[in-house]
Amino acid sequence: MKQHLIPLTVAIASLCLWPADRAQAAGLDPEKSLRPGQPAPDTAGKDLENKAMKLSEFRGKVVVLVFWNSADTCKLIVPQHKALEGRLMGKPFVFLGVNGDRERGDGRKFARKEGITYRTWQDGPKGPLAQAWGVVGYPVIYVVDATGVIRGREAYGQALDKLVDKLLVEMTKPPGKR
Numbered sequence: 001m002k003q004h005l006i007p008l009t010v011a012i013a014s015l016c017l018w019p020a021d022r023a024q025a026a027g028l029d030p031e032k033s034l035r036p037g038q039p040a041p042d043t044a045g046k047d048l049e050n051k052a053m054k055l056s057e058f059r060g061k062v063v064v065l066v067f068w069n070s071a072d073t074c075k076l077i078v079p080q081h082k083a084l085e086g087r088l089m090g091k092p093f094v095f096l097g098v099n100g101d102r103e104r105g106d107g108r109k110f111a112r113k114e115g116i117t118y119r120t121w122q123d124g125p126k127g128p129l130a131q132a133w134g135v136v137g138y139p140v141i142y143v144v145d146a147t148g149v150i151r152g153r154e155a156y157g158q159a160l161d162k163l164v165d166k167l168l169v170e171m172t173k174p175p176g177k178r
Contacts, residue, residue: 033134040144041132045121061092062167063144067135069100070110074139
């Protein structure tokens, strides 16, 4: 685990150093990427097992949407995601992925090796889902609330945990008190 801390720290630091280039450094197209407060696009396609899936199927849950590929940088976020997923088991919460590998088999192989169990769309490099969300590099994380509104992007580490916890608490409040 320790060998992952230094590269992860460097990667996270690079996202925070230059605010003007932050979106681009995070793998987002500043002109096309979606922002918090916007509705999530109607995301649909086939998963790594070649089964159809839609983002709207998960309405009513907090969704962490991870754009990833089988590159080493994407390995760095897997342990934290597994921990969050385990901690929130049984809650109205789900991880979903969008794989940017050219071949479906590459994404499946990486997912098995790293223990990624959440459903993942196969999108390919520069695929239609990545384009719809303004993603040009990996990994990129978006958080979508239970109503289908984007509430966070570039959410990594503790910021991701805090945002998901906040959204789960909001779901328990009466509509006028949110």
